[in-house]
Structures are given as structure tokens and as C-alpha cells.
Amino acid sequence: MSYDKLFLIFKREYLTRIRTKSFIISTILAPVAIILLIAIPIILQVSDSEKTQVIGIKDEVGTVLPRLIELNSERYVPTPPVTMDSLRSLVLSGNLDGFIEITEEHLATNKDVELLYTGSGGMGLISEIRSDIRMVLQNERLDRAEVGAVVQEILAMRPQLLTRKLTAEGEETQDTLALFMIGYIMCFIIYGAMFGYGAIIMRSVIEEKTNRIIEVITSSVKPFELLMGKVLGVGALGLTQFIIWSISASALLAIAAPVTALIIGDDAASVDAGGATTQAASEMPFEIPTIGPELWITFILFFLLGYLIYSALFASVGSAVDSESDSQQLMMPIMVPIILPMLFLGKVAQDPDSTFSVVTSLIPFFAPMLMPVRVAMTDVPAWEYALSVLLMVGTFIGLIWLSSRIYRVGILMYGKKASFKEMAKWVRYN
Amino acid sequence: MSVIQVKGISKVFGDTKAVDDVSFDVSAGKIYGILGPNGAGKTTTIRMINHIMIPDSGEIFILGQKAGPKTQPLIGYMPEERGLYKKMKVGEHLMYLARLKGMKEPEAKKSLNYWLERFEASDWKKKEVGELSKGMQQKIQFIATVAHDPDIYIFDEPFSGLDPINSELLKEVILELKARGKTILFSTHRMEQVEQMCDDICLYNHGRKVLDGNLNTIKRSFGRNTVIVEFEGDGSFFDQFEGIRFNNRSNRFVEMILGDYMTPQALLAQAIDHLEIIKYELVYPSLHEIFIQTVKESSNKRVNA
Numbered sequence: 117m118s119y120d121k122l123f124l125i126f127k128r129e130y131l132t133r134i135r136t137k138s139f140i141i142s143t144i145l146a147p148v149a150i151i152l153l154i155a156i157p158i159i160l161q162v163s164d165s166e167k168t169q170v171i172g173i174k175d176e177v178g179t180v181l182p183r184l185i186e187l188n189s190e191r192y193v194p195t196p197p198v199t200m201d202s203l204r205s206l207v208l209s210g211n212l213d214g215f216i217e218i219t220e221e222h223l224a225t226n227k228d229v230e231l232l233y234t235g236s237g238g239m240g241l242i243s244e245i246r247s248d249i250r251m252v253l254q255n256e257r258l259d260r261a262e263v264g265a266v267v268q269e270i271l272a273m274r275p276q277l278l279t280r281k282l283t284a285e286g287e288e289t290q291d292t293l294a295l296f297m298i299g300y301i302m303c304f305i306i307y308g309a310m311f312g313y314g315a316i317i318m319r320s321v322i323e324e325k326t327n328r329i330i331e332v333i334t335s336s337v338k339p340f341e342l343l344m345g346k347v348l349g350v351g352a353l354g355l356t357q358f359i360i361w362s363i364s365a366s367a368l369l370a371i372a373a374p375v376t377a378l379i380i381g382d383d384a385a386s387v388d389a390g391g392a393t394t395q396a397a398s399e400m401p402f403e404i405p406t407i408g409p410e411l412w413i414t415f416i417l418f419f420l421l422g423y424l425i426y427s428a429l430f431a432s433v434g435s436a437v438d439s440e441s442d443s444q445q446l447m448m449p450i451m452v453p454i455i456l457p458m459l460f461l462g463k464v465a466q467d468p469d470s471t472f473s474v475v476t477s478l479i480p481f482f483a484p485m486l487m488p489v490r491v492a493m494t495d496v497p498a499w500e501y502a503l504s505v506l507l508m509v510g511t512f513i514g515l516i517w518l519s520s521r522i523y524r525v526g527i528l529m530y531g532k533k534a535s536f537k538e539m540a541k542w543v544r545y546n
Numbered sequence: 547m548s549v550i551q552v553k554g555i556s557k558v559f560g561d562t563k564a565v566d567d568v569s570f571d572v573s574a575g576k577i578y579g580i581l582g583p584n585g586a587g588k589t590t591t592i593r594m595i596n597h598i599m600i601p602d603s604g605e606i607f608i609l610g611q612k613a614g615p616k617t618q619p620l621i622g623y624m625p626e627e628r629g630l631y632k633k634m635k636v637g638e639h640l641m642y643l644a645r646l647k648g649m650k651e652p653e654a655k656k657s658l659n660y661w662l663e664r665f666e667a668s669d670w671k672k673k674e675v676g677e678l679s680k681g682m683q684q685k686i687q688f689i690a691t692v693a694h695d696p697d698i699y700i701f702d703e704p705f706s707g708l709d710p711i712n713s714e715l716l717k718e719v720i721l722e723l724k725a726r727g728k729t730i731l732f733s734t735h736r737m738e739q740v741e742q743m744c745d746d747i748c749l750y751n752h753g754r755k756v757l758d759g760n761l762n763t764i765k766r767s768f769g770r771n772t773v774i775v776e777f778e779g780d781g782s783f784f785d786q787f788e789g790i791r792f793n794n795r796s797n798r799f800v801e802m803i804l805g806d807y808m809t810p811q812a813l814l815a816q817a818i819d820h821l822e823i824i825k826y827e828l829v830y831p832s833l834h835e836i837f838i839q840t841v842k843e844s845s846n847k848r849v850n851a
Contacts, residue, residue, distance in 0.1 A: 332624075
């Protein structure tokens with residue numbers, strides 16, 4: 117292998133791409149897109165639905181409605197003293213969104229409560245009303261039974277479980293949810309990058325084929341040198357992007373805590389210079405997690421290894437087709453192992469130390485997505501980590517060998533779409 | 547001395563023998579033409595000489611060295627299917643290709659400047675390849691082929707897809723390279739180009755070499771068996787004879803092979819009575835004719851064997 121030529125190819129692949137607008141845009145937009153993707157559902161869920169559904173309460177008991185109104189005066193209103201049929205027509209004419217009849221029986225027995233409504237409002241409305249009704253009925257029964265304040269207090273107690281991670285250096289508070297979120301974001305970014313960078317490689321191979329420059333290039337260099345130069349050049353591009361993301365993310369996190377604290381601190385009543393930050397920080401709804409260097413290294417390393425594995429596969433598909441639209445069928449076996457770990461993600465997050473999690477994070481095709489999640493959430497034993505890296509390196513070497521044999525034949529084949537059978541035949545060509 | 551030596555090479559793709567036990571020698575300073583119909587194995591042979599493909603059996607020597615990565619820089623190759631990276635700037639692109647051929651940056655720069663000047667393309671250096679017209683891109687492609695100043699040039703179907711101006715230009719460049727003592731090999735299925743330019747030829751059919759050697763020697767070996775007549779009058783006169791094969795015919799001109807039933811003299815004697823003869827000439831067969839005859843013979847042999 118000629119390293120001079122390899123370097124020339126590497127340099128071209130890297131330099132022509134890093135100068136493109138699409139690289140700059142994707143470097144800036146990808147994290148923004150991912151943050152939005154995660155933030156939007158949360159914001160939507162937290163924010164109240166804009167319109168309050170008005171539910172009439174036909175309270176035969178007399179004490180239930182005031183309790184409901186105390187909970188939510190906009191939602192619960194008394195019904196006019198009319199028959200059930202008239203109430204039904206009120207709902208149908210749109211004057212009410214629904215109504216509930218509460219009778220003495222609901223307090224005396226465990227009879228189910230019935231909501232007659234328009235059907236709009238969705239799951240959120242129903243679960244809110246259910247929990248309101250349950251609470252109100254329970255309180256009413258407790259009052260009637262005259263159990264006293266002590267029992268009522270006992271029933272109202274809802275302690276949270278706080279976790280503190282014990283390490284050799286001492287104790288530290290740890291927010292599992294935040295750690296999972298970090299792992300989840302990393303997993304998502306790597307998942308996207310596998311497709312994104314795989315597509316870059318594939319497109320670049322197809323471009324050289326359709327451009328017909330491939331023959332000029334291969335009259336100067338070995339196909340393997342071209343393939344390697346391309347894979348490494350685009351890989352360096354990805355590395356650049358991941359390092360930019362990692363550095364800017366850790367910088368953001370480093371300033372995020374004090375800044376958030378400052379904002380919340382401003383709102384807080386006591387703003388004395390020293391104590392404000394710490395006090396405010398403890399009032400924050402969530403903890404801003406710190407990401408250690410080992411997690412950043414894992415993030416970058418596993419992206420890189422995963423990229424190498426999948427780029428080799430994408431390159432061989434690219435060499436076997438004449439245009440991107442022909443590639444769909446051949447892409448299937450590559451896409452499945454990239455998508456599968458996203459299905460395992462929930463189970464891995466639930467118990468990152470289970471046998472299932474260990475095994476799936478060792479499988480080289482899944483490891484790039486799953487190992488960072490485990491590293492974020494738990495202490496992965498060194499041997500598992502090392503074995504996973506080793507297996508990925510081995511897989512890459514095997515695949516790049518295989519791919520280069522397909523590539524070398526495929527790039528000079530025009531006009532017909534290769535099948536897997538044909539590609540297997542190419543591997544054996546001399 | 548043989549610049550390119552092809553010794554019994556074969557290449558099989560699946561069930562088809564693309565090239566089947568072909569040997570030939572290309573001598574220094576000559577223009578060598580590989581001829582044959584589409585699919586005869588010309589491109590595969592050329593790819594093997596360029597070490598883009600490796601023969602299943604047989605050997606190729608370039609200036610005495612076995613074909614391999616070391617011999618690639620000795621050759622300037624322009625494939626039939628041509629292309630460039632559309633997004634690259636012309637200057638960077640040419641530099642990239644020259645460097646891949648093993649040139650150092652300063653010498654590559656000098657050579658590229660010379661050729662860009664020669665093709666009046668110096669202004670394009672900063673332009674993206676995709677911005678250039680097709681004809682301009684073809685010029686860039688020539689420069690990419692010749693810039694590293696090799697001793698051997700290989701053109702696969704060089705005139706296909708070229709506009710007339712670039713066709714002329716390429717012909718000029720090929721003759722200029724020959725004048726500088728370079729060796730040129732090109733493939734084509736268009737006979738007239740070979741007749742105009744080649745010293746030696748090699749005929750291909752169905753992956754096999756059917757004929758090779760010096761063009762003039764080959765022509766002479768077929769003898770003056772072709773009759774050219776220019777005349778005034780009714781050309782249907784020629785249709786009454788059995789065995790005549792027309793290579794070329796218009797209402798005042800025929801080029802034909804008489805076959806075994808008639809001598810040129812006998813034909814002339816009759817023709818004088820019916821037509822006003824302006825010219826009556828016996829010539830060597832055209833390459834086209836040679837090709838058809840040879841291919842027919844070799845195909846017959848294949849059927850019989």
C-alpha cells in the first residue's frame with residue numbers, strides 16, 4: 117500500500133467536505149434538532165392544554181362539588197337542575213363538554229363513576245378527571261368516617277426516592293433520569309451519524325461511479341487505497357464534528373449550572389451574593405448533570421468504531437449500484453442492525469447491568485449505540501469495555517477486507533443492479 | 547523494443563470469456579490500434595494493461611516490468627467513459643490527479659501550466675469543473691491524461707463523444723506525442739481513424755485476437771482485390787453479376803470485391819460498353835473489408851471447431 121497516495125486521497129476527501137456548507141450547517145443544526153426533538157414533547161406535555169374542558173357535576177350528595185371546584189374551578193361547574201336527558205342535549209349542543217352524576221351510592225360503595233362527554237380532550241382529560249374524582253371521593257369518605265387528621269396526613273404522604281452514588285472518592289448525588297437522558301442523546305446522535313456518514317460514503321462511491329472518474333483514479337491507485345482513503349477522510353470529518361460537539365457541549369454544561377442558577381436565583385426572594393447560587397441550585401427542578409471525560413471519550417470512540425464498521429458496508433453497497441435509488445434493497449441488511457439497538461434501548465436503560473444489556477452492548481453492530489448509554493448510566497467493567505472495542509476493531513478489519521473485494525469489482529460494473537449472490541461471487545474473484 | 551508486451555492473457559467474468567488467450571507486442575514510438583466490435587474485449591484488455599484489472603492468466607510487461615502499481619505512472623490513460631469530480635476546482639483537480647500519478651507538486655505545476663496554456667484553458671483554473679461546458683471538460687480530461695508526461699499513452703475509444711473541434715485537437719496531440727517519440731495505444735471500432743493514424747493494429751473478435759501486425763503489411767497480404775469504379779450512367783449494370791460484394795456504393799461510384807466468378811479485366815471490358823468510365827482502379831482492401839473478412843473466417847472457424 118502506498119501511504120503517499122492514501123494520504124492524498126484522505127486529504128482530498130477531508131478538505132473538499134469540510135469546506136462545504138452542508139458540513140457547517142449540519143454541525144450547528146444537528147444538536148439543535150436533537151435538543152428540540154427532546155424538548156418539544158416535554159414542553160408540550162408540561163404546558164396546559166389551551167382550552168379547559170368544562171365538566172358539569174350533578175352532585176346529589178352536595179359536598180363533592182365544592183371539593184372539586186376547590187381543585188379546579190374552571191373545569192368543574194354545577195349543572196342546572198334538569199333531567200339527565202336535558203344534560204345530554206346540553207353536551208350535544210356544546211354548552212357543556214361533559215357531565216358526571218355523583219350519588220350517595222358512590223360514597224357508600226365502590227361503584228364506578230360515569231363521565232358522559234363529547235369524546236374530545238383525549239387521554240389527558242380522562243386521567244385528570246379520574247384522579248380528581250378519586251381524591252375527592254377518598255377525602256369525603258375519610259371525613260365521614262371521622263378518622264382524624266393523623267390518618268389523613270399519613271395517606272397524603274408521598275416521599276421521593278433520592279439516590280446518592282457511592283464511589284471511592286465519596287458520595288455524589290446522581291440523577292438517573294438525567295444520566296439516561298445523556299446516554300439517550302448520545303445514542304441518538306450516534307444512530308443518526310451512522311446513517312448520515314454511511315450515506316456520505318455510499319453517495320461518494322456512487323458519485324465516482326456515475327461520474328466515471330473511478331477508472332482514471334484506479335489507473336493510479338489500488339481500489340483498496342481509494343476505499344481506505346475515503347473511509348478515513350470521511351471518518352476524520354466525523355471526528356472533527358464529534359469533537360466540536362463534545363467541546364461545545366461540555367462548555368455549555370459548565371456554564372449552564374451557574375447561569376440557570378442565576379436566572380432562578382433572580383426570581384428567588386433572597387438574593388444575597390454568596391448564598392444565592394447554592395440555594396437556588398437546590399431549588400432547581402432537576403440537576404444539571406456533569407459528564408466526565410470517560411463518557412466523552414466513549415462517545416467519540418464508539419462513534420468512530422461504529423462508523424468504520426458501517427462505512428465499510430455502505431461502501432460495498434455503493435459500489436454495487438449505479439444510482440442511489442437502486443440501493444434501497446441492498447441497504448436493508450445494513451439498516452436493520454442500526455435500528456435494532458433503538459428497540460433495545462429501553463430495556464438496557466432499565467437495567468444497564470443485566471445480561472441482556474451486557475450481551476447486546478458487546479455485539480459489534482449494536483455496541484456503538486448501546487455502550488455509551490451503559491457507560492452513562494453505570495460502571496461498565498473494564499473487561500467488557502475492552503472486549504467490546506476489540507470485537508469492533510476485529511469486525512471492522514474483517515468487513516473492510518470483504519468490502520474492498522466487492523468494491524474493487526463493483527466500481528467497474530455498470531448497467532446492472534447486483535444481487536447479494538453476485539456480490540458474494542465478486543468476493544471470490546481474483 | 548517492446549514497450550507493452552501482452553503474453554497470453556485471459557479474463558473471465560462469470561460464464562463469459564471477455565479476453566481469451568491474447569498476445570501482442572507494442573513497439574516503441576508507434577501508434578498501435580486495437581480494433582473490434584463492441585464487446586470484443588478491447589476495454590478489458592486495456593484495463594489489464596493499466597493494472598485496473600488483473601488477468602486470470604497470462605502476463606503483461608510494461609517497459610520490461612510486470613504490470614503493477616509501479617508501472618501505472620508510466621502510462622497516461624484516458625478511459626472510454628470519462629469523468630471528473632464536478633465540485634472540484636479545475637486547478638486542484640488536475641493537481642490531485644497528477645500527484646496520484648506520483649508527480650511532485652512543483653513539477654506538476656509546471657507541466658499543468660504548459661498544457662493549460664497549450665489548450666487555452668489557463669483561465670479556468672479557479673472554476674469548478676461542473677461549471678465548464680462538456681467540450682471544456684474534455685480538454686481538462688486530456689490534460690489529466692498527459693500531464694505527468696509518461697512514455698506510454700492509452701486511449702480507449704478516444705473519439706467517441708468528442709465534438710469535432712476536440713476530435714481534431716486530440717488527433718493533433720496524438721501525432722505530436724508520436725513525434726516526440728512516445729508510444730500510443732488506442733482502441734476503436736471506427737476503421738477510418740485507424741487507417742489514418744495507426745502503424746500497427748490488432749483485430750479483436752469475441753475476446754480473441756484474430757489478426758495483428760503492421761497495417762501496410764496486412765493490407766498488402768490481402769492483395770489488390772478491390773475494384774473502385776467512377777462512372778456516368780446506370781449503376782444497376784453491376785447488379786447482373788454473381789458474386790460481387792459492394793463495400794461502398796453511390797449512383798456514380800462503387801467499391802467492390804469481385805469474388806471468384808470474374809476478373810477485373812473481364813468486368814472492365816463489359817463495363818466500357820454500358821457506362822462511361824471515369825476511373826477504374828485496383829486497390830488494397832480497406833481495413834473495414836479486411837476486418838469483415840477476417841472476422842467471418844474466424845467465426846466460421848469457431849463454428850467448425
